[in-house]
Amino acid sequence: MNEQRWLILIYRIPREPSRPRVAVWRKLKGLGALYLQDGVVALPDDAVTREQLEWLQLRVKEAGGEATLWDAQPNTRAEGAELVEAFRSAREAAYGDLIAKAERIRRKALMGNGETLLEELVKLEREFRAERRRDYFRSPLRKEASEALKAARLAVRGGEGTVGEFGTGGGG
Numbered sequence: 001m002n003e004q005r006w007l008i009l010i011y012r013i014p015r016e017p018s019r020p021r022v023a024v025w026r027k028l029k030g031l032g033a034l035y036l037q038d039g040v041v042a043l044p045d046d047a048v049t050r051e052q053l054e055w056l057q058l059r060v061k062e063a064g065g066e067a068t069l070w071d072a073q074p075n076t077r078a079e080g081a082e083l084v085e086a087f088r089s090a091r092e093a094a095y096g097d098l099i100a101k102a103e104r105i106r107r108k109a110l111m112g113n114g115e116t117l118l119e120e121l122v123k124l125e126r127e128f129r130a131e132r133r134r135d136y137f138r139s140p141l142r143k144e145a146s147e148a149l150k151a152a153r154l155a156v157r158g159g160e161g162t163v164g165e166f167g168t169g170g171g172g
Contacts, residue, residue, distance in 0.1 A: 004080055005045035006072045009053050012039050013065035020063035027056055032134025034086050042083060044136045045071065088139050094131050095141035098124065102148035109155035117156050125149055 009028075013021045031052055033041040043049040053069055060067035074080040101124055105117050128149055135142055 003073055003077075004084065006074070006083065007043050007045045007049055007053050008036070008070040008072045009033075009041050009043075009056060009067060010039060010070065011041075011057070011060045011065060011067040013060050013063055013067075020059065020065075024056055024060060024063075027052070030130070030134075032087070032090065032136070034083065034090070042072070044087075046136075084137050088137050091131065091135045091137075091139040092141050094134075095139055095145040098128055098131065098145045099141070099148045102145070102152040106148075106152040106155040109152065121149075121152055121156050124152070 011024070013024060015021065028035075028041055031043060031049065033043050035041050043053065057067040057069050074083060105121055105124065109117050128145060131145075132142065
């Protein structure tokens with residue numbers, strides 16, 4: 001059985017100036033990295049995450065810090081499953097938030113405020129696309145979030161929003 005491979009970035013970056021430290025943190029957050037402890041993050045090993053972590057490793061060193069990038073594989077299947085579950089949980093929390101926001105937009109639009117909600121909807125759709133990029137293990141809530149956004153989009157554009165019951169899942 002082919003086990004999931006991981007990349008582990010171990011880094012330490014000077015506190016001052018804070019700009020490089022904040023930039024590294026934001027990039028790791030954008031990638032959906034899982035902090036194993038302070039200065040130690042994990043991401044599934046693929047071409048994109050490898051390239052991004054190699055770039056971050058250089059950025060940390062340029063800022064006067066230290067960074068080491070490791071290829072890793074958990075010692076047991078249980079540890080591997082825990083890592084995957086931690087990634088899924090983070091995505092499910094984010095998707096849950098997106099679903100709630102989309103439902104709020106849909107309800108407001110159905111009350112006749114569609115024109116004013118377009119900018120909010122566009123921002124939420126951008127958040128969804130970013131979240132999908134961080135969804136390495138395809139959270140079950142991904143489809144539900146997509147459907148919630150579709151329903152909100154229909155309502156904002158003047159549709160009746162009756163695309164089906166919101167949040168019932170199903171479909172492919």
